[in-house]
Amino acid sequence: MIKLVAYHFRANNNLRALELAREELASAKDEINNIIEEAKRQRGVPTQEAKEWLDQVNTVVEEVEAISEGFRQRPQCMCLSKYKVSQVAERKLDEMKSLLARRAEFEVVEFQTSRSVPRAVTGPTNFEMVMNFVKDGMQGVLGIWGVGGVGKTHLLKQVHSSLARDPSFDVVVFVTCSKECSEERIQNEIVERFRLPRSSNLQSQAKIINNFLKEKNFAFLMDDIWGRLDLDLVGLPSCNGTDNPNQWKRKIILTTRSEEVCGAMEVGNKIKVEYLKGEKALFLFEEKVGYETMQAHPLIPTLAEEMVKELGGLPLALIVTGRAMRDKKDPREWYYAIKLLKKWHLNEIESSDYAVCL
16 A cells, blocks of 8 residues: 555656656667768668667657556546556656666667678688697797788787787787897886886896796787897796696797798797788778768779779778778869879888879
């Protein structure tokens, strides 16, 4: 009886709260619909979660409108009716709050690329090959090599991101080496990263680092090596099985522009990062240009293919040029850019000045 009376007196408050929640939910619904409409111009489609959420919102909003209308039309003396309406309003209020909370838990749209590269044709990716190396055995050195701009650094960063979340490694280190790198500089990176004691000479510093790593599973990633570096002098424990009696999981992965450097670093496995060819190159380029620009004029897809051929399959060139052409919807701008490409060498594309000129 007490609960019935409480619902009776809370009825008006519950209905007001329900109306406010309905307005908030309707606003969220409008926002999502606007996102979907905007995304359609970029070849975007609503996700399955978004569609299901919108369907549930539509149902709840209709039910709330019916509850409100029924409450307004009820005979004023029917206390039992008022009680029932108040009870239903509370349940619907909880349902609406749950829908509002779920709004942040899903992506609204997903994007379709203008072309797709069949997975069966591409074979295992470079990333998958590196990760297979990481999972295969307990120790080893892998060299990733190829000309500048083919995506070695991007690949190594992907690997680093994956290994940083891998609980089987106690320590994961990423070092950017470049042309002037030295054993001392790498030592300094490790010391600073893990707050190890500092020493005044390479040998004693190497011993400190070795003591820190020797009973740990570690992955050591070095980007852009130009010449041989003595990893023993750095302090890295050996990745040779005979010097690793307890079979600690030790992986060293390096990138370089030269296959000779792989030999100098005594890598056991090598992966050459190649230029992109055919559909792969066109796929990457069109992705950076964007669907809206690709569809802006009938000539642009043909001009895009010609531009991709001029870029020679160099991923960095495809990415930089694609981004530069993203807002170029007049074919004359494309003709001009292709003319520039034919005059310049590909190594000039690696500078940011190239994108500005386009």
